[in-house]
């Protein structure tokens with residue numbers, strides 16, 4: 443039996459991304475987000491234009507996409523309800539958001555110092571990617587932005603790599619943190635071998 447419903451959100455489950463961006467003073471802001479999907483070497487990011495992150499990406503044209511594994515869930519949750527914006531928007535303040543200039547410290551994460559002109563990477567994240575902004579557009583009104591970024595350099599922890607094919611992630615070793623309808627989940631065990639995997 444299916445019901446016709448009007449869901450307030452359609453967050454069916456996507457990996458969490460910690461985005462590092464450069465603030466105007468050269469410090470690194472860090473923010474969790476999960477409206478992200480991937481195509482070849484590009485990624486689409488869905489984020490509020492009123493976040494410090496989007497303001498920083500539109501100004502600097504670059505960001506670092508850090509992918510946390512499921513065991514970093516407590517660190518990610520400590521970043522919830524924080525913003526790198528000193529002037530916290532009124533509606534966010536009413537939701538309990540606070541200005542936090544020291545996101546790494548609050549989360550208990552370590553900054554891997556950025557290469558020249560780049561924000562710091564999150565040392566604990568098994569995947570860290572430099573990305574440049576290619577395009578941006580409004581989604582569902584003027585407040586939300588879809589940012590198309592292109593990955594230009596990628597760091598991966600040995601622990602998630604396929605021992606025989608060193609430039610490939612072993613999906614059995616990669617345990618992403620998933621956000622589904624604003625709750626945190628991990629992945630279950632592999633269900634069966636994939637026929638598509640055989641041709642890649």
Ligand SMILES: Cc1cc2nc3c(=O)[nH]c(=O)nc-3n(C[C@H](O)[C@H](O)[C@H](O)COP(=O)(O)O)c2cc1C
Pocket residue numbers: 458471472473474475476477478488489490492493494495496518519521522523524525526527539621
């Ligand atoms: C796990 C998690 C996922 C989130 N996903 C998104 C998202 O996909 N898009 C978005 O605009 N905000 C998302 N948020 C809220 C942002 O983190 C929030 O707007 C934050 O204030 C942004 O920080 P900034 O203002 O320093 O950039 C998410 C928050 C959490 C904790």
